[in-house]
Amino acid sequence: MKAYYTYFKLRFITGLQYRQAAIASIITQLFFGFTYIFIYLAFYQSDTTHIPMELNKLITYIWFNQIFFSLIYQFYKDKELISLAKTGNISYELLRPKNIYFLWYFKIIGQRLSMLALRFLPMLIVVLLLKKPYSLIAPPSLINFFLFIITLIFGTFLSTALTTLYPIITLKTLSDKGIVNIFIVMADIFSGLVIPIPFFPTFLKNISALLPFQYISDLPFRLYIGNISVKTGFLSIFMQLIWTIILIISGYYLLKKTLKRVEIQGG
Amino acid sequence: MNIYFKSLKLHLKSLLEYKASFIISFLSQILVFFSYYFVIVSLFSKFSNVKGFTLYEVLLCFSIIQIGFAFNEIFSRGIDTFENLIINGNFDRILLRPKNILLQAMASDADYVKASRLIQAFIILIIALINLKIKLTLFHIILLLLMIISSIITFFCIFLVSASFCFITIQGLEARNVLTAGGKEIAQYPIGIFKKNIAFIFTFIIPYGLVNYYPLLYFLGRVNKLSYAFSELLVIFYLIPSIYIFYKGIKRYSSTGS
Numbered sequence: 001m002k003a004y005y006t007y008f009k010l011r012f013i014t015g016l017q018y019r020q021a022a023i024a025s026i027i028t029q030l031f032f033g034f035t036y037i038f039i040y041l042a043f044y045q046s047d048t049t050h051i052p053m054e055l056n057k058l059i060t061y062i063w064f065n066q067i068f069f070s071l072i073y074q075f076y077k078d079k080e081l082i083s084l085a086k087t088g089n090i091s092y093e094l095l096r097p098k099n100i101y102f103l104w105y106f107k108i109i110g111q112r113l114s115m116l117a118l119r120f121l122p123m124l125i126v127v128l129l130l131k132k133p134y135s136l137i138a139p140p141s142l143i144n145f146f147l148f149i150i151t152l153i154f155g156t157f158l159s160t161a162l163t164t165l166y167p168i169i170t171l172k173t174l175s176d177k178g179i180v181n182i183f184i185v186m187a188d189i190f191s192g193l194v195i196p197i198p199f200f201p202t203f204l205k206n207i208s209a210l211l212p213f214q215y216i217s218d219l220p221f222r223l224y225i226g227n228i229s230v231k232t233g234f235l236s237i238f239m240q241l242i243w244t245i246i247l248i249i250s251g252y253y254l255l256k257k258t259l260k261r262v263e264i265q266g267g
Numbered sequence: 268m269n270i271y272f273k274s275l276k277l278h279l280k281s282l283l284e285y286k287a288s289f290i291i292s293f294l295s296q297i298l299v300f301f302s303y304y305f306v307i308v309s310l311f312s313k314f315s316n317v318k319g320f321t322l323y324e325v326l327l328c329f330s331i332i333q334i335g336f337a338f339n340e341i342f343s344r345g346i347d348t349f350e351n352l353i354i355n356g357n358f359d360r361i362l363l364r365p366k367n368i369l370l371q372a373m374a375s376d377a378d379y380v381k382a383s384r385l386i387q388a389f390i391i392l393i394i395a396l397i398n399l400k401i402k403l404t405l406f407h408i409i410l411l412l413l414m415i416i417s418s419i420i421t422f423f424c425i426f427l428v429s430a431s432f433c434f435i436t437i438q439g440l441e442a443r444n445v446l447t448a449g450g451k452e453i454a455q456y457p458i459g460i461f462k463k464n465i466a467f468i469f470t471f472i473i474p475y476g477l478v479n480y481y482p483l484l485y486f487l488g489r490v491n492k493l494s495y496a497f498s499e500l501l502v503i504f505y506l507i508p509s510i511y512i513f514y515k516g517i518k519r520y521s522s523t524g525s
Contacts, residue, residue, distance in 0.1 A: 032449060039452075043310055046317045047317075051313060175291075177288070178288060178291030178295060181292070181295035185295065185299050186298070189305065194306055195306045200309055
């Protein structure tokens with residue numbers, strides 16, 4: 001266990017070096033937050049007969065998407081791990097007497113958390129300083145807030161389990177484009193990053209209910225704004241756990257199976 | 268110009284060596300693009316209009332911008348990923364050849380997978396036109412073509428200006444994302460639905476509004492001024508300073524040496 005923790009720490013500390021990149025991405029993130037808000041604002045000013053949530057709740061949801069972006073975004077291809085798989089440097093990884101799946105899992109979670117550490121506070125402060133309709137709202141109750149924190153943490157485990165699949169698939173198919181990209185776009189849409197799930201047309205909302213992606217960020221954010229009842233929230237924690245376990249187990253065995261017949265592509 | 272088309276043909280040939288990979292990438296790009304108009308369709312399942320614009324009017328606006336962007340991603344991809352040319356030193360090779368530098372840079376890469384976006388954008392354009400029930404006269408069709416061409420020119424200018432920045436920064440600028448990706452996000456909608464100052468920036472500084480808003484108003488029969496109909500022609504004036512900046516940048520260029 002200590003080895004995994006060291007990997008996690010190493011990645012976390014390395015990640016903290018990239019401050020310039022963090023500043024650039026904070027600016028981009030803020031810009032996109034405003035862009036989405038302006039678009040929704042125009043819609044909300046035109047017609048409010050069938051809205052699935054109030055504007056101030058939606059704005060909080062949008063800002064959370066941006067603030068926690070590094071934890072939850074799905075277009076996360078770990079360059080180092082992908083290139084391991086593609087160049088054959090995986091052989092070094094195989095020499096280590098530790099389980100590769102969990103090595104990768106903790107590396108990714110370390111990377112994601114270090115990205116969050118650099119971006120979280122400055123963005124939160126900027127957003128809190130904004131004028132009324134554009135700022136964050138308080139959660140309706142303390143229980144909502146605690147549920148938000150818990151589901152966000154479990155959501156991160158779930159999201160990392162998904163991301164760990166990408167280098168594994170790359171190892172199998174030798175391409176990080178095709179299938180991996182299809183997977184990523186699906187995750188992007190159905191996790192509510194493109195548009196919050198309550199806005200989905202009914203047909204797609206039904207599909208999303210069967211998939212794991214909604215438990216990554218849509219669930220915690222909607223618990224915070226009070227768009228999901230506390231009771232459903234408690235039940236959903238179990239769903240998060242079940243999906244995380246399923247994904248970790250399938251990633252673990254897929255990697256094991258792939259490594260049995262891995263061919264090193266040169267060296 | 269000959270060398271440009273020859274390079275494009277070579278890129279296509281090398282791509283077709285990996286047919287299966289091309290097909291899968293093509294499919295994944297279809298999905299990516301789907302997520303763009305999925306937002307618009309979803310929003311209109313909850314809202315009846317946006318500042319008086321209906322679903323198909325917005326989709327028309329959307330498709331014109333997307334066609335312009337996708338076209339440039341295919342045919343001037345080398346400009347879009349210009350920092351690669353500089354970082355790996357290939358730009359030196361281009362400078363050595365006695366041919367047009369800009370054309371060579373454009374032809375240094377071509378992303379045919381993005382054709383999936385172009386095709387989808389055209390399909391959406393047609394669907395929007397059918398559902399809008401506008402009587403298409405020859406004038407309308409010419410207007411539409413002009414809008415598409417000016418959309419292509421606009422993105423070409425944006426690519427070119429941000430490529431010019433690479434001469435100074437070497438690395439591509441994150442700010443470019445804000446200009447292209449973020450601006451494009453806004454330009455997918457009729458610019459008039461936004462606040463005045465946003466509309467101003469994206470009409471005069473980055474001329475999206477001239478391309479797909481003012482001509483659109485005329486096209487949809489909301490305004491009957493010819494100045495609106497032909498506002499997209501102003502985009503041509505953005506071409507001259509953009510090319511000038513690019514060549515100015517080349518003068519400052521010092522190789523990265525690799």
